[in-house]
Amino acid sequence: MLYILSxxxxxxxxxxxxxxxxFFSYDQFSIQDITSFAVFTFAGFLILFLLIYLFLLKAINxxxxxxxxxIYFPLIFSLLANLPVYFIIWKNTPGLYGNAEATLFTLxxxxxxxxxxxxxAWKNKILSHAKRV
Amino acid sequence: MKKIFISNFLFLISLTxxxxxxxxxxxxxxxNIYYTDLKQVWKIALDGAKTAIVTGVHSxxxxxxxxxxxxxxxxxxxxxxxNTWGYYVWCLKNNGELEKxxxxxxxxxxxxxxxxxxxGNMYWVERFTTSRIMKKNKNGEITKLxxxxxxxxxxxxxxxxxxxxxxxxxxxxxxxxxxxxxxxxMETLADKLGSKSTEFTLMGRNYDxxxxxxxxxxxxxxxMIDSKKVIRIGADGKPQTILASNSLWTVxxxxxxxxxxxxxxxxxxxxxxRARKISKEELTGxxxxxxxxxxxxxxxxxxxxxxxxxxxxxxxNILNNRKQKLLHTAI
Numbered sequence: 001m002l003y004i005l006s007x008x009x010x011x012x013x014x015x016x017x018x019x020x021x022x023f024f025s026y027d028q029f030s031i032q033d034i035t036s037f038a039v040f041t042f043a044g045f046l047i048l049f050l051l052i053y054l055f056l057l058k059a060i061n062x063x064x065x066x067x068x069x070x071i072y073f074p075l076i077f078s079l080l081a082n083l084p085v086y087f088i089i090w091k092n093t094p095g096l097y098g099n100a101e102a103t104l105f106t107l108x109x110x111x112x113x114x115x116x117x118x119x120x121a122w123k124n125k126i127l128s129h130a131k132r133v
Numbered sequence: 134m135k136k137i138f139i140s141n142f143l144f145l146i147s148l149t150x151x152x153x154x155x156x157x158x159x160x161x162x163x164x165n166i167y168y169t170d171l172k173q174v175w176k177i178a179l180d181g182a183k184t185a186i187v188t189g190v191h192s193x194x195x196x197x198x199x200x201x202x203x204x205x206x207x208x209x210x211x212x213x214x215x216n217t218w219g220y221y222v223w224c225l226k227n228n229g230e231l232e233k234x235x236x237x238x239x240x241x242x243x244x245x246x247x248x249x250x251x252x253g254n255m256y257w258v259e260r261f262t263t264s265r266i267m268k269k270n271k272n273g274e275i276t277k278l279x280x281x282x283x284x285x286x287x288x289x290x291x292x293x294x295x296x297x298x299x300x301x302x303x304x305x306x307x308x309x310x311x312x313x314x315x316x317x318x319m320e321t322l323a324d325k326l327g328s329k330s331t332e333f334t335l336m337g338r339n340y341d342x343x344x345x346x347x348x349x350x351x352x353x354x355x356x357m358i359d360s361k362k363v364i365r366i367g368a369d370g371k372p373q374t375i376l377a378s379n380s381l382w383t384v385x386x387x388x389x390x391x392x393x394x395x396x397x398x399x400x401x402x403x404x405x406x407r408a409r410k411i412s413k414e415e416l417t418g419x420x421x422x423x424x425x426x427x428x429x430x431x432x433x434x435x436x437x438x439x440x441x442x443x444x445x446x447x448x449x450n451i452l453n454n455r456k457q458k459l460l461h462t463a464i
Contacts, residue, residue, distance in 0.1 A: 001451065009444045012437055019434040029430040030359045119448070126452045130459040 002123060003054070010116040011045045014108035021107060025100055041108050044085060048109075052081045057120060066128050069121035078113030085109050154358070154400035156288055156344035156386035157195030157205065157247075158408060164391050167203060168398050169195055170406035174205060174225075177408060187225055194288075196247035201227040204234065206242055244269060250295035258286050258299065266297065266308060278317045279308055288386075290345040298353055300326065300342040305353060305366055322353060323370040344386025344398070356384040356397070363387065363397065375416060382407070 018037050022029040056076065064072050086106060093102040157169035166177040167186070174187040174195065192205035203225040211217045220242050222235035235245070244267075246257035252271065256278070259265040264286055266279040284302035291297050296309040305323040310316070326342055341359035348354070353366040354375075361383045363376040376384065382399040385406075389395055393413040400406050 002448070005444060005448050005451070009441065009448065012441050012444065016434070016437045016441060019430065019437055022430065023434075030361075031429050032359065034430065034433055123448075123452060126456055127459065130456040 006116055006119045006123075007045070007049050009119060010049075010112040011042060013115040014041055014045065014112035017111045018104045018108050021104060025104070037104065037108070041105065041112075044105075045109070045112055048082070048085060052084070053077065053116060056081050061120070061124070066124055069124055070118065073117030073121045074114040075117070077117040078110050082109050082113050153193070154343075154385045154404070155193040155406065156356075156398065157192055158344075158386050158388050158396060158398040159195045159197040159203070160388055160390055160396075161197055161201040161203075162199070163201075166388070166390065166396050166408055167195060167197065168396075168406065168408045169193065169205065171404070174203070175408070187223060187231060190223060192223075194247040196249055198249075198253065199251060204247060206247070208241075244275060246289075248289045248291040248297070250291050251293040252295070254295060256289055256291050256297055258289050260286055266299075276315065279319055287342055288344055290347070292347055298322075298345045298347070300345070300355065305342075305345075305355065307353075323366045323372060326355065326357075326364070326366075326372055344384075346387045346389070348389045348395075349393070354387055354395075356386055358383050358385055358400070376411060 015038060018041070019034070022033070060073075060076060086109070089102050089105050093099060155169040155171050157174075159167050161167070164179055168175055169192045171191050171193070172189070173185040174190060174192060175183055176186045177183050187205065190205060190207040191209060192207060194205065196204045198204070204222065206220055206222050208218065208220045211219060217239055218241060219237055219239050221233050221237040222242070222245065224232045224234045226232060246255040248256045254271065255269045257267050259267060262282065263280060264283045265277050266289070267275060268278050269275045287300040289297060289299045296307055298305065298307055300306070303324065303326050304321050305326060306319055307322050308317055308319045311318040341357050342355045343358045344356040346354050355364050355366065357364060361377060362374050363384050364372040365375045366372055376397070381402040384397045385400045387395055387397040395411040395416055397409050397411060398406060399409055
């Protein structure tokens with residue numbers, strides 16, 4: 001359940017950043033735009049989540065001390081785990097989309113990584129405190 | 134059932150992304166309206182009767198001359214095996230006879246246009262790194278009117294007196310005779326059309342201004358296909374929204390009839406086309422939709438925020454329950 005929640009929360013946070021940034025970047029942001037960004041980010045983040053995030057989480061979950069997780073988890077997921085995505089975005093610009101769209105995609109995945117990292121750091125903090133007690 | 138829903142949804146999205154709607158809507162000297170739906174050309178008579186007058190033609194633009202002869206192009210793709218395109222230009226004479234003005238030819242139409250003035254001069258844009266706006270007179274002589282490294286140039290519109298209107302990215306330009314021999318001057322009528330959009334939009338480019346038309350007072354009207362509205366550029370160059378739509382239809386082009394009513398050519402999400410009359414009274418009444426439902430971006434942002442907050446509290450609840458269980462076990 002927590003995996004699904006962390007996925008949805010991270011993806012939605014990324015979408016929210018796109019939606020808010022678009023208020024300042026574009027004169028209009030239509031249903032087609034929102035649908036396209038939603039489909040691309042959802043599919044991309046799902047693949048990333050299943051192929052990288054879960055394995056990386058398993059690998060680092062117990063290796064990083066609980067008090068340092070709030071810094072290291074967001075950094076690792078937003079920068080290291082997202083590297084393939086950043087590469088794909090860079091590779092397909094301007095072929096599939098323009099610079100403005102590429103920036104929004106990057107911001108979205110960056111936010112998703114940060115939220116995912118914070119989510120698991122927060123979860124570990126609450127439960128490890130209970131376990132210690 | 135779910136699969137059908139998903140495939141239909143994706144099909145609809147793909148249709149809207151690859152759509153390239155027509156802008157052809159014209160009127161004859163009697164006041165009849167003609168428009169293209171990319172499959173045939175329709176005539177709306179003065180009594181409202183609608184008939185298909187040219188069928189089986191994929192025409193994006195239409196032109197009608199002073200003698201009420203109607204012109205259009207039929208363009209087609211020869212399939213992936215040949216990977217070639219073909220075209221011909223048809224003309225529906227005022228006596229009802231349909232002729233091929235240019236015989237079927239491979240490739241794309243060149244040195245020919247449906248943007249013409251009342252003298253029959255043709256105008257078109259050659260879109261390259263350095264773009265050119267060209268003119269061909271009745272004698273077939275071709276001259277270059279303007280040249281430059283423009284941004285994306287949209288559809289070109291020509292008024293009866295030979296003034297040309299076109300958009301370049303977020304700007305609207307007018308190219309008109311300077312009154313001295315064959316000279317032309319270009320003016321920027323508006324430089325902030327407010328049309329910046331993403332590349333996922335209907336046309337897959339960053340600016341969504343589409344068809345351009347003018348009224349008797351020389352106000353310029355632009356169809357903004359992604360934002361589903363029509364803007365009017367007055368003498369001060371400021372865009373004013375005069376029509377907005379919340380439906381699945383979006384205005385692509387338009388024309389004014391002799392009574393001052395505006396006819397708009399609309400395209401639907403499933404690539405159907407229709408012509409709709411906006412009466413003079415409706416236009417002056419400025420009935421523009423402005424409800425929050427008309428702003429899907431704002432509405433979806435609020436819903437997303439609400440979704441995040443809900444998920445946060447659900448997670449917090451689950452974690453607290455687990456914490457309580459752990460503490461309870463320990464005790």
